[in-house]
Amino acid sequence: MVADGGAQDVWSNNHSDRNDGRTENQSDTGLAANSVYGVKALQPNDSILNACGGSPENSCGLSGECEQGSKGFEAEEDEPRSKRRRNENQSNEAAASEEAVTEPRIVLQSSTDSEIIGDGFRWRKYGQKVVKGNPYPRSYYRCTNVKCNVRKHVERAIDDPRAFVTTYEGKHNHEMPIKNTNPNVPSEKDSQASLSKADKP
DNA sequence: CGTCTTTGACCAGCGC
DNA sequence: GCGCTGGTCAAAGACG
Numbered sequence: 001m002v003a004d005g006g007a008q009d010v011w012s013n014n015h016s017d018r019n020d021g022r023t024e025n026q027s028d029t030g031l032a033a034n035s036v037y038g039v040k041a042l043q044p045n046d047s048i049l050n051a052c053g054g055s056p057e058n059s060c061g062l063s064g065e066c067e068q069g070s071k072g073f074e075a076e077e078d079e080p081r082s083k084r085r086r087n088e089n090q091s092n093e094a095a096a097s098e099e100a101v102t103e104p105r106i107v108l109q110s111s112t113d114s115e116i117i118g119d120g121f122r123w124r125k126y127g128q129k130v131v132k133g134n135p136y137p138r139s140y141y142r143c144t145n146v147k148c149n150v151r152k153h154v155e156r157a158i159d160d161p162r163a164f165v166t167t168y169e170g171k172h173n174h175e176m177p178i179k180n181t182n183p184n185v186p187s188e189k190d191s192q193a194s195l196s197k198a199d200k201p
Numbered sequence: 202c203g204t205c206t207t208t209g210a211c212c213a214g215c216g217c
Numbered sequence: 218g219c220g221c222t223g224g225t226c227a228a229a230g231a232c233g
Contacts, residue, residue, distance in 0.1 A: 127225060
């Protein structure tokens with residue numbers, strides 16, 4: 001807000017672009033997304049992805065067909081608010097072995113914002129906070145679907161400010177709100193909205 | 202008019 | 218027991 005005010009604004013806007021219709025495109029190019037994160041993905045999380053089915057975009061991250069994910073999802077629903085994860089540091093390691101099974105957490109690192117914003121679902125930003133160890137603020141998003149408690153955190157990579165790290169928590173128990181089967185005809189509403197916002201400071 | 206973003210403050214868990 | 222940090226909520230404003 002201070003040191004990164006301008007940059008933050010831009011970055012925030014980029015993510016505020018919610019998910020225009022490009023999602024389909026991404027889903028279509030699941031390999032691309034995969035490669036992006038196959039190359040830049042965080043090592044410890046690689047196991048998480050495997051545990052979840054390989055690619056968050058194609059497996060449980062979006063489709064919500066991951067049984068394990070559903071399990072963890074239900075458990076999350078029962079959690080009261082503001083319950084900090086235990087052993088957050090360990091989670092990185094634990095996630096690679098056990099947590100990934102009980103708590104579906106998908107960490108995706110992408111070098112382009114479009115990879116993050118266009119996941120096919122509508123997200124509502126409910127918070128932003130600067131976390132220790134990272135000069136860039138972390139944005140908190142929640143799925144706008146009332147019956148969907150999926151959340152995601154988006155933050156910049158420390159190493160590469162141009163890279164964004166998106167952490168998905170939970171599984172979508174609904175279908176994609178954006179149904180643009182035709183990649184050439186993305187959701188006009190969302191598309192325009194995001195474009196306009198992205199264009200605006 | 203409806204929806205979403207932004208910002209500040211509060212709460213709870215964890216570490217020392 | 219205290220302090221710190223992270224995560225979430227709520228209100229107001231802005232935009233399409």
